[in-house]
Amino acid sequence: MDTIFIREFRVAAWVGIYEWEIQRAQTLELDIEIGIPGAKVGQSDDIGDTVHYGQVVERITKELADKRFNLLEALAEHLCAIITGEFRAPWVKLSVAKLGHIRDVRKVGVTIERSR
Numbered sequence: 001m002d003t004i005f006i007r008e009f010r011v012a013a014w015v016g017i018y019e020w021e022i023q024r025a026q027t028l029e030l031d032i033e034i035g036i037p038g039a040k041v042g043q044s045d046d047i048g049d050t051v052h053y054g055q056v057v058e059r060i061t062k063e064l065a066d067k068r069f070n071l072l073e074a075l076a077e078h079l080c081a082i083i084t085g086e087f088r089a090p091w092v093k094l095s096v097a098k099l100g101h102i103r104d105v106r107k108v109g110v111t112i113e114r115s116r
């Protein structure tokens, strides 16, 4: 399947199980791979035949400003549902990482893959 990628996307989010995470937003890093619906866009050259990656970034930024999650797993599931539902993507793989949370570890997080 052809895909669109969004890598090293840094975004503020409310997520975590500890008091300090509940009190303030933190920066997450997302890597997203999105299946392109059909092979038409290479011929049509029409933004309407693909997923507009700028709109995905904008939508996720807004969603994470508004919602709160305990776990990265739930946050990832929610974002995948937006990408397959609202953006009609047939498939998505999404990684979300917290930065500098554990000593000697640069990033920790989860990766999930979902199909419509």
Ligand SMILES: Nc1nc2c(c(=O)[nH]1)N=C([C@H](O)[C@@H](O)CO)CN2
Binding pocket: 015, 016, 017, 018, 021, 070, 071, 072, 073, 098, 101
């Ligand atoms: N599998 C997970 N483990 C942990 C998560 C998570 O979201 N998924 N979250 C935390 C805390 O919020 C932690 O990130 C604070 O540093 C711990 N483990």
